[in-house]
Amino acid sequence: MSKILTGIGICGDLVIAxxxxxxxxISLPTENITDIxxxxxxxxxxxxxxxxELSDLYEKTLKQYGQEKAxxxxxxxxxxxxxxxYESIKNFIxxxxxxxxxxxxxxxxxxxxxxxxxDPYMQARVADIKDICKRLISILLGTKSNYMMxxxxxxxxxxxxxxxxxxxxESKILGFxxxxxxxxxxxxxxxxxxxxTTVINLKEIDKNWNGKTAILNAHTGTLIIxxxxxxxxxxxxxxxxxxxQKIALEKLKGTKTSTKDGKTIKLYANKNDIEDIDKALNxxxxxxxxxRTEFTYLKASAYxxxxxxxNVYKETLIKAKGKEVVFRTLDIGADKTAPYxxxxxxxxxxxxxxxxxxxLTRQELFKTxxxxxxxxxxxxxxxIMFPMIISVKELDNTLTILNEVKQxxxxxxxxxKEDLQVGIMIETPAAALISEDLAPKxxxxxxxxNDLTQYxxxxxxxxRELLPFLDTHHKAVLKLIEMTVQNAHKYNKWVGICxxxxxxxxxxxxxxxxxxxxxxVTPPNILPIRQKIQSLDLSK
Amino acid sequence: MIQFTYKIKDxxxxxxxxxGILVKLANGFxxxxxxxxxxxxxxxxxxxxxxxxxxxxxxxxxxxxxGEDENQAxxxxxxxxxDNF
Numbered sequence: 001m002s003k004i005l006t007g008i009g010i011c012g013d014l015v016i017a018x019x020x021x022x023x024x025x026i027s028l029p030t031e032n033i034t035d036i037x038x039x040x041x042x043x044x045x046x047x048x049x050x051x052x053e054l055s056d057l058y059e060k061t062l063k064q065y066g067q068e069k070a071x072x073x074x075x076x077x078x079x080x081x082x083x084x085x086y087e088s089i090k091n092f093i094x095x096x097x098x099x100x101x102x103x104x105x106x107x108x109x110x111x112x113x114x115x116x117x118x119d120p121y122m123q124a125r126v127a128d129i130k131d132i133c134k135r136l137i138s139i140l141l142g143t144k145s146n147y148m149m150x151x152x153x154x155x156x157x158x159x160x161x162x163x164x165x166x167x168x169x170e171s172k173i174l175g176f177x178x179x180x181x182x183x184x185x186x187x188x189x190x191x192x193x194x195x196x197t198t199v200i201n202l203k204e205i206d207k208n209w210n211g212k213t214a215i216l217n218a219h220t221g222t223l224i225i226x227x228x229x230x231x232x233x234x235x236x237x238x239x240x241x242x243x244x245q246k247i248a249l250e251k252l253k254g255t256k257t258s259t260k261d262g263k264t265i266k267l268y269a270n271k272n273d274i275e276d277i278d279k280a281l282n283x284x285x286x287x288x289x290x291x292r293t294e295f296t297y298l299k300a301s302a303y304x305x306x307x308x309x310x311n312v313y314k315e316t317l318i319k320a321k322g323k324e325v326v327f328r329t330l331d332i333g334a335d336k337t338a339p340y341x342x343x344x345x346x347x348x349x350x351x352x353x354x355x356x357x358x359x360l361t362r363q364e365l366f367k368t369x370x371x372x373x374x375x376x377x378x379x380x381x382x383x384i385m386f387p388m389i390i391s392v393k394e395l396d397n398t399l400t401i402l403n404e405v406k407q408x409x410x411x412x413x414x415x416x417k418e419d420l421q422v423g424i425m426i427e428t429p430a431a432a433l434i435s436e437d438l439a440p441k442x443x444x445x446x447x448x449x450n451d452l453t454q455y456x457x458x459x460x461x462x463x464r465e466l467l468p469f470l471d472t473h474h475k476a477v478l479k480l481i482e483m484t485v486q487n488a489h490k491y492n493k494w495v496g497i498c499x500x501x502x503x504x505x506x507x508x509x510x511x512x513x514x515x516x517x518x519x520x521v522t523p524p525n526i527l528p529i530r531q532k533i534q535s536l537d538l539s540k
Numbered sequence: 541m542i543q544f545t546y547k548i549k550d551x552x553x554x555x556x557x558x559x560g561i562l563v564k565l566a567n568g569f570x571x572x573x574x575x576x577x578x579x580x581x582x583x584x585x586x587x588x589x590x591x592x593x594x595x596x597x598x599x600x601x602x603x604x605x606x607g608e609d610e611n612q613a614x615x616x617x618x619x620x621x622x623d624n625f
Contacts, residue, residue: 071560074560074564075559075560075587078560078563078564078587079587079588081587082586082587082588082589083586084586084588084589085588110588113588113592114588114591114592114594116592117591117592117593117594118594119594119595119596122591122592122594125591
């Protein structure tokens with residue numbers, strides 16, 4: 001019997017695939033133990049089960065993909081066999097730590113040991129340590145974790161944290177079917193960047209659907225579990241229609257983003273990560289805005305070094321093939337952080353120590369990143385952008401640091417790009433209201449509509465209870481945008497719009513009439529927005 | 541005790557997969573096998589200790605083997621290094 005759930009389609013099209021149920025992140029027990037022996041027995045059993053799993057996985061992968069791909073599972077078995085690794089877990093347990101703590105602390109220490117080698121390849125093997133520890137923990141909990149997803153699937157989950165999203169093998173994600181979530185949640189943003197078919201707000205998902213076939217349709221916002229043959233046929237027909245629409249858009253590649261009356265707009269791709277760049281290029285963007293530099297930090301297990309950052313940025317610029325790339329400096333706060341930052345929990349992280357505030361507080365961290373961006377700048381067309389600026393003083397302090405870093409590089413005779421354009425995000429009402437004072441000091445503004453809406457309306461974008469109160473076209477936000485554009489233009493500075501509203505086609509004409517110079521949209525929206533702009537005539 | 545040195549030629553250095561081959565091989569011998577590089581040393585039978593060396597192209601490894609099958613071990617390990625690294 002098939003079952004239909006209705007939610008809100010976020011992005012992508014339609015997919016027919018098995019479901020993979022993903023557990024919510026579980027908080028592991030932290031209390032100490034009293035019975036050391038039974039905990040050690042548990043450890044031995046868990047390790048031997050894990051080795052059995054790995055050995056099965058090795059055989060299976062060997063048959064399907066050959067020795068090259070399979071050997072990593074052999075290495076994982078060796079890691080579990082390594083007496084140093086085992087002794088470490090055992091020692092923690094003998095000190096009355098529970099098995100979860102013992103595994104996690106061991107993983108942390110071993111990961112640190114590899115991260116301390118000066119070899120980027122070994123540093124990347126930290127992922128293998130995390131992987132074996134996740135395997136042990138999921139055996140203990142009796143849950144299958146994300147990394148065990150074997151076939152391409154639709155992820156079925158209550159909601160996903162950003163760190164959960166990055167643990168999946170991207171090539172195997174065919175869709176997201178989420179019970180909660182919002183259009184602006186991190187999972188949705190990532191899904192959009194990768195054109196992954198996503199439907200959220202599906203009421204009452206059931207974990208027993210794991211492995212069942214489903215049709216996920218983002219156009220209708222539906223999830224059909226156990227579809228009938230007729231429903232599958234209909235879905236295949238719908239998919240055909242969607243494909244034909246795509247062919248029409250393909251023809252717009254290489255054409256100019258201009259209105260009928262000749263106003264040309266820069267249409268840039270939002271880009272999260274270096275891995276997105278090839279996919280994005282395929283959609284024919286004119287540049288790349290909003291390279292979210294925090295992703296390199298979120299994926300790491302210790303502060304990335306200047307060299308690591310430099311290599312990521314350099315490779316990005318080379319891959320961008322001479323097109324502009326806007327590097328937004330670190331935008332991390334208590335709600336979006338990596339453990340090694342050791343950020344204290346905050347009552348109100350959205351209003352807390354985040355983004356430029358964190359960088360101005362921890363200047364060494366900031367300088368390392370600036371050095372990497374400036375040095376990489378010599379390899380392409382880089383721009384730099386600072387997030388969350390709310391005052392002239394903050395901007396002045398930030399620019400002073402930027403100049404200090406340039407001076408340092410000069411003194412050390414290290415080559416870098418001296419004259420790269422500098423811009424700031426306008427994402428608070430404060431910044432929009434004083435944009436006239438900020439404009440003379442920078443080369444460009446980029447209006448971040450997600451945060452601007454959240455801060456203007458005092459409305460948490462992650463909270464779905466608030467959806468009925470969310471007016472994404474709130475007049476106050478539009479007024480702030482218009483005002484910012486006018487102030488920038490007084491000083492001949494250009495203004496871009498990023499965030500969800502930039503891709504909202506019902507606002508494209510409004511933004512063009514405000515005089516916006518650049519729109520930064522998710523890659524799948526580039527061609528549809530170009531089509532929209534080419535259909536507009538602003539003289540009428 | 542036998543001692544010999546080996547200079548890594550592979551541009552990739554000692555990486556996880558080939559390190560696995562080496563560890564598997566070492567575990568087949570009774571001798572104690574120690575590898576050192578620039579003051580750091582590790583047990584060739586333990587994968588983490590080899591990975592933590594972070595050995596790269598052009599770097600020299602000092603290998604010490606001690607035990608009843610040290611001669612066979614040396615031959616096999618040297619061949620494995622030459623074939624893979």
